[in-house]
Amino acid sequence: MEKYIDIFINSYSGYFNYLINEILYWNWDNYFYGLVAISLVVWLLEILFPWRKNQAIFRKDFWLDLFYLIFNFFLLNLILLIAVSNISEQLINDFLSLFGLQLTSIQLFSISELPKPIALLLFFLISDFLQWNIHRLLHMVPFFWKIHKTHHSVKEMGFAAHFRYNWMEPIVYKSILYIPIILIGGVNLQDVFIVHFISIAIGHLNHANLGWDYGFLKYIFNNPKMHIWHHSKELPNKYGVNFGISLSIWDYLFKTNYIPSDGRDIELGFNGENQFPKDFIAQEFYPLKK
DSSP states (O other): OHHHHHHHHHHHHHHHHHHHHHHHSOOTTOHHHHHHHHHHHHHHHHHHSOSSTTSOSSOTTHHHHHHHHHIIIIIHIIIIIHHHHHHHHHHHHHHHHTTTOOGGGGOSOOGGGSOHHHHHHHHHHHHHHHHHHHHHHHHHSHHHHHHHHHHHTOSSOOGGGGGOOOTTHHHHHHHHHHHHHHHTOOOOHHHHHHHHHHHHHHHHHHHSSOOOOOGGGGGTBOOHHHHHHHTBSSOSSSSOSOOOSSBSHHHHHTTOOOOOSOOTTOOBSOTTGGGSOOSHHHHHHGGGOO
16 A cells, blocks of 8 residues: 555656656757647637637637646646556556566557657557547547536637546546557657647647638548537537547548538537536536536
8 A cells, every 4th residue: 555655646746846847948848838839829820810700819718728728738637647647557567467467468569669650650540549439438428428518618619629628538538548558569758749749739720710621631630620510519410420539530431520511600519508617616526416
């Protein structure tokens, strides 16, 4: 038990020191300034090339979404995710050790042994496909949908809406992703940084007030004109459409794509949204209420 307490405490102190260093010292793979740079660039694109021209620069819930962006990208890791992740990893290792195994021994193969460009592309494709499936589960499983409602409470789209999600949502993603990612082996942290920020840039653009679909690349990459229909209040079926995270190809392959017309002025949200809380604290605790 003492071992787990030490892991818990060290997770907090370790991540706190890491976060302070990220803010005080710049380097090329700095997550703090990377997020700031991507957010400012996409916001500037919204201002210069707005799709919904009558939407204010400081749109509805702009400041709430900006707080979600900072909270979910940095503070949630400090409060919960790093400690839970480290303890979970140790628990799995301890369980496997009962059978003379360890995490590395259950790998099916290691993509890190491949040439770096191929390894990164494979890691990106596999993780994005897994997240596409998890995203579908968030819409299909009632309790998961209760968690995911926070993201769909956005009424006016903008770049920061990308990070409006309940604190339980990354737990769902990380829990389901954990074993598959272990089975294929990993890539080093600097390489993950590249993949992670490509995904963040695409996600910011998907939620931005931009009317882009990237031409023929729309069949590969998720885009603002496609993703707006994912947030539509009126849907063609019970569970939703356009579940792509970074890539749209999964929706086209599995017939969950839906872009019936220009979605610039469609109403966003979900049925019963009037009963959904409007403030951050109430939204965070909403899934736990009966």
